Amino acid sequence: MTTRPDAIDRLSPAVRYQIANGLGWSGLRPVQALSTEAVLDGANCVVLAPTAGGKTEAAFLPLLSKMDVEDWRNVSVLYVAPIRALLNNQEARLTKLTGLIGRRAGKWHGDVKEPARKRLIDDPPDVLAITPESLEAMLLSTRTPARRFLAHVRAVVIDEVHAFAGDDRGAHLVSLLERIARIAETDIQRIGLSATVGDPDVIVEWLSGSSMRPQRVVDPGSARKSPELHLDFVGTLDNAALLIDRLYPGTRRLVFVDSRRRVEELGHRLSQRGVDVYLSHSSLALSERTAAEKAFEEGTNCVIVATSALELGIDVGDLDHVIQIDAPSSVSSFLQRMGRTGRRAGSTANCTFLATDGDSLLRAAAIIDLFRNGYVEPAAPSTWTPHVLAHQAIALSMQEQGSASHGWWSWLEGCAAYRDVSAEERESIVRHMVDNDILVDADARLALGARGERLYGARNFLELYAVFSTPRVLRVMHGQSEVGVVDASFLQDKEHKVPNFVLAGRPWRIVGVDWKGGTCSVEPAEAGSYPRWFGLPVSLERSLCQAMRRVLTSEETDLSWSKRAITALEAQRESHAFLDDGPLPLEEDPDGRCRWWTFGGGAGNRVLAGLLELELGERVSPGNTFITFSNGAAESAVGIRRAIDLLAARALTWDGAARLVDSNQRSRVSKFQPCLPPEIEYGLIARETMNVDDANATLAEWKGSTQQETKA
Incomplete structure (x- = not known):
């Protein structure tokens, strides 16, 4: 009986050489050894490891080995991430990894200009980093030869896969995988990466769709040092700002806040205290976010205040502390945020909760309770997404410049997002779109109808790329520089006239609003109100609410609770x-x-x-x-x-x-x-x-x- 070689010995000689000499490693981490086995065995897999645990290398080292041995050419691997910032952040890493064996990585998303895209088309990279929305745009574009460009794709790596699995973007993504597999005429290998997912077996099956490859969950299961957790009750955002100013002086602190308005409010209060503070949220201009993240990365005694966007694997250097204002709505989100710390040798992951009211205090205590019990929410991707199916029917009619009315479904057959959409429901959706002139069925081919053009085509073409819409926003301009965006409804509020407002942590005075052009011109001011952005009320999971009840009905206290937290929670228990x-x-x-x-x-x-x-x-x-x-x-x-x-x-x-x-x-x-x-x-x-x-x-x-x- 022959013994199976060690995982590293299965990699190509060139990759083995570069692990030792290019990367300077003495060997593979456990997650990398396990993923090498899975990927080289041809399996679709979900790779689980903590943030900064080497997941990217775990996926790419065996893929680069296959690329080397099997001589893959052109765009053969897609790296898909949920946000552009993560693609930007990973660009240097992917460039270094592919360069080890003389290959190249490229990046394609909405901020990549046309000349750079043309260079990628003329000279395709081996690995392409892209968002799902940009993939859709590429497939629908008449200027991009998508069929030729994607014809050689052999594998797709999906980073932060848990961020896709639970919503419409996930259904959209797995639909794109099926369409690309059809173009490439191969069973594309699918690899999901995550630090936190409660149902990895379900996720790998969902990713696989029509693929006939074996499925595997890669989980090294290594024990980690217990994190340092602290829960304090501070009562107000002013008190939170005071405590952040005084907590952990001389360190780099990342503060998570779960609304853009509160990011602005807390950032402004910290700056008034003389704290070296930077802000990051989705309504700030890219230049503002990039400058903030770069300055923070290079600082030593500073604070960055951010929404959930910074929990998705974006590297802002070695953090000392994570502080959470109030509480996130899930254990998964908490783990992502805490995972930004404890990366240096000898350091410990940590999170300090600062609750500004009783409800958030109870929720934070419940999050800690669930974490102590080893619970992480399942992503539970939906298998009944008729609205995304309608999106795909329209997209295919445009991609194919008229898709066969009896053949369009073959592009998606086997996709897990539609497993529970019946054939009768599928037919009724197409019939309804044809009856309402969203699609036209002519000569047994489906094309965009007049109403479909008004809703999703021509000038509204961008509306089709993504599966979700955002409310109308106005770009805030200081001279020629964009500061960020605010909801149009915020400036139109007649009841609360808005002469001045705070954005990027700085107050601005409105000079003029160009409603038609969608811009708001501003100049610096002394003070301003905090903007409002459109959002939905938070609906908490049953598991978290059950944990809240456990906290209320228990007599125990957690080691993480401060004296103030204990006093406030005891009062809640009495009430x-x-x-x-x-x-x-x-x-x-x-x-x-x-x-x-x-x-x-x-x-x-x-x-x-x-x-x-x-x-x-x-x-x-x-x-x-x-x-x-x-x-x-x-x-x-x-x-x-x-x-x-x-x-x-x-x-x-x-x-x-x-x-x-x-x-x-x-x-x-x-x-x-x-x-x-x-x-x-x-x-x-x-x-x-x-x-x-x-x-x-x-x-x-x-x-x-x-x-x-x-x-x-």
Whole structure:
């Protein structure tokens, strides 16, 4: 019996030589050895390792070995990332890795100018770093020879795969993989990279789609040093700014805030205290963000205040501390953020939570509780995405300049995003688009119709590249320099006239607004209000809400809690003493309302509130942790219990949830809703805004508690 060679011995001689001499390594890390085995065995895989754990090399070293041995030419590997900043950040790394064996990497996204793109087309790189939106644009462009350019793709590496899996961009991405596999006429190898994903087996199956390759999860499972966690209650953003100024002097601190407005507010307050502070969020100009990240990277005693964009693997150098204002909405997000620290030898990953109110304090304590118990949310990619399917039908009609009406589906067959979209639903979507002139079916070919042109074509062509829309924004210009963008609605607010506002941490005075050109001219000012950006309320997962209940009903304290946090949480426990009466109590308040404390999560509670309102005929409002009964609905606790019992007697379904959608006040969850027949559109709105499984879990808990009461 022959023994299998070590992983490093399976790499090509050129790659082995460069590992020792080009990279100066004595060997491979565990994750790199395991991924080398998986990739060289031809498997589709998800590679799990902490941030800065060597995931990029884990994917590319075996791919470069295959490129070397099998003599891959032209664009043979795509590196896909969720944001442009990550592509920019990884450019030097990919250039170095490909250069080890005399190959090249190139970058293609919205900020890459036409001359650079032309050079890439004329002389294709071996590895192309790109976003899904730019891939779509390339496939639809008449100026880019996409078929020739992508004909030799053999593998795709998806960085931060968890950031795609849970939303429409993921469905879009796996659709693109199927289309590129058709162009390349090969079973493309698919490799996802992530530091935090709760369901890697599901993710690798979802990525694989129609691919017949074996599937593997690469998880070295190495034990890491326990992180340093601190939870403090500070009460206000002013106090948070004071503490950040005084905490960890002489170090480099990254502060996460979960809204752009609060980034601006905190950044401005810190700068007023004389702190060397930089800001980063999606509404700042690229030049502002790049300058901030570069200055921060080179600084030694400074703070960068950022939204979630900086949790996605972007390297801003060796950080000393991560500080979280309030709390993120998931354990996964917390792990990504904390993973920015503890990268240097001898250092420890750390995160300090500064809660400005009781709700965020409880949520932070619950995040820590889930982390201590080893829980990470599953990404749970959807297998029923009819709106993205409609997007693909339109895109294929444009890509093919008229796709075969009975053949367009063959481009996507096997894609996991449509596994639960029935053939009947698929046909009804196309029929609806043809009936509404979004598509035209002529000579057995589908082409863009007149209404489709107005919605998604010609001047609105850019609208088709991405699967989501953003509200209208105005570019803020100081002379010839762009500072960033603000929502148009913010400047149009007649109730609160906005003469001055803060952006990039600096106050500005409005000189003039060109509504037609979409610009706002400004000059420096002494002070200003903080801008508002469009956003949706945060809907918390059931798992997090359940952990919040555990914190409230426990008598234990966590080692991470400060004295102030302990005092504030003890006060919350006292005010929630009624939770000891049972797992899902009804609480009546002095204002005549009644609250049902489900701790069932926002999406599950939305289903229950809608059905209970139908039953009771009065106002029932969902929250993340409780459901509120108002007016006539709150008259009788007995009546509420009876209504809940009726729901608990049967299993709730998605069809039932879809009936809760108001046809006169439909939510806008996708720009492709006009492409869907009403019954499918209502089903989509239900799935995007509700969670039947969580609602059923709450009802099962209610049923169990009432049965115990009966026995008692």
